[in-house]
Amino acid sequence: MSDIASRVKAIIVEKLGVDENEVTPEASFTNDLGADSLDTVELIMEFEKEFNVAIPDDQAETIGTVGQSIAYLEKNVK
Amino acid sequence: MELKRVVVTGLGTLTPIGNTVSDYWNGLINGVSGAAPITKFDTTHFKTKFACEVKNFDPENFMDRKEARKLDPFVHYALASTDEAVKDAGLEFDKLDTNRIGVIWGAGIGGLKTFLDEVTYFAKGDGTPRFNPFFIPKMIIDIVSGHISIKYGLRGPNFATVSACASSTNALIDSFNYIRLGMTDVILSGGSEAIINEAGIGGFNAMHALSTRNDDPSTASRPFDKDRDGFVAGEGAGTIILEELEHAKARGAKIYAEMLGGGMSADANHITAPHPEGLGALLVMANALRDANLTTADIDYINVHGTSTPLGDLSETKAIVDLFGEHAYKLNISSTKSMTGHLLGATGAIEAVAAILSIQHNIIPPTINHFTDDPTIDPNLNLTFHKAQKRIVRAALSNTFGFGGHNASVIFKKYEGS
Helix, strand or coil: CCHHHHHHHHHHHHHHCCCHHHCCCCCECCCCCCCCHHHHHHHHHHHHHHHCCCCCHHHHCCCCEHHHHHHHHHHHCC | CCCCCEEEEEEEEEECCECCHHHHHHHHHCCCCCCEECCCCCCCCCCCCEEECCCCCCHHHCCCHHHHHCCCHHHHHHHHHHHHHHHHHCCCHHHCCHHHEEEEEECCCCCHHHHHHHHHHHHCCCCCCCCCCCHHHHHCCCHHHHHHHHHHCCCCCEEEECCHHHHHHHHHHHHHHHHHCCCCCEEEEEEEECCCCHHHHHHHHHCCCECCCCCCHHHCCCCCECCCCCECEECEEEEEEEEEHHHHHHCCCCCCEEEEEEEEEECCCCCCCCCCCCHHHHHHHHHHHHHHCCCHHHCCEEECCCCCCHHHHHHHHHHHHHHHHHHHHHCEEECCHHHHCECHHHHHHHHHHHHHHHHHHCEECCECCCCCECCCCCCCCCCCECCCEECCCCEEEEEEEECCCEEEEEEEECCCCC
16 A cells, blocks of 8 residues: 555544545545545545645545545645 | 423533532532643643643543544533433433424533634644634534534524523523423523633633632632632533423423523623622522512522622622622522632533532532631621531522623522422
């Protein structure tokens, strides 16, 4: 697992209060991990903070699963 | 229309001297002080370095970690005391009409810690507004009654009352009125506060409102003492279940006491100082007595606001003497803030619990920390110094006064079936 992936998973475990083994690449924040719309906004903000990137709203809307967040960050984090 | 009778059927508390009602009451009648050096932040640069903190409290005993993280401590405290009160009252919501059960809650300041953290984070940044999406819903006072309703599925009246240190007394009075008007059957009422942080202590210090007796925290809250030097900040929560009498009887609920009346008034004088002659205090007690249809002679105990500030204690005792006349000297009067500190928006709730339990147990909790008489305070008043006193308590009055000049008082009486 890449460094980015493990940090993303740690944030999700912390913020959504879920078990690490639930945080699979396919897992949807809202459908599988119990997040509501505010939780999702908070997750994106935590990713921005952790990786020092700005994720524009139109991009943030495309990030709905664990795998999508890892892919986005691996592509955009320098 | 005939007003319904309203009774108390459940109690819950989380206080600096006990995390349950029984521990709180034992602390009160044994004269325990909840004051100690502040553990929640570094007080190096603060004038006051102690407070009455809640001790050994873990919000995760009442909610999961994810939920706990999204709530300010003043909501954690409220959910804890309400959990105890709901169990105590034996309320089984699945068997009741939850459209007729409400939540009316008081807090004076609300999510101050949340506000402080979020604004500090913003101020340290480059001006980009990266506020947490939970910032506002974590901070606002009314969110507490929202959370309680969500947890139990209660769809009756739901809001918060704000009148500084009278907030939760106003919540009790509103609850009482909605029930006696027949608009609801049950209300989970009370108050909570959590201001022991840099902003809360620093803010009250700036007003010279807090005691600075850092060398002896446990004797710092000394209402009516000549050397009192300000209040001691406290935190916590109290929940009181108010219920329409016939509804309570129908489900076989235990009844602690009857709520008989509530009074409100304003000083219309100064934002923080009490009226020097205690006019607002006199008026609020008179209003409560009239609402309860009682005379001064019917009251046995007054749980005073008595915050241990030089001006407040004096004007309140003057008001009692002026209103109660000769009966003033037959009353038991005490300030339980000598033990708990001042819980601000939660104080009305926990002191109403003290008044209710004094009626139930026929014991008056003391005013501890009395060392030197204040020559300006009437020496013939029984301020219940040092030790609890046994006494039949037919009815008890609880006073609360808030910054802004808001005054609110409630009266509870021994329940007599009819």
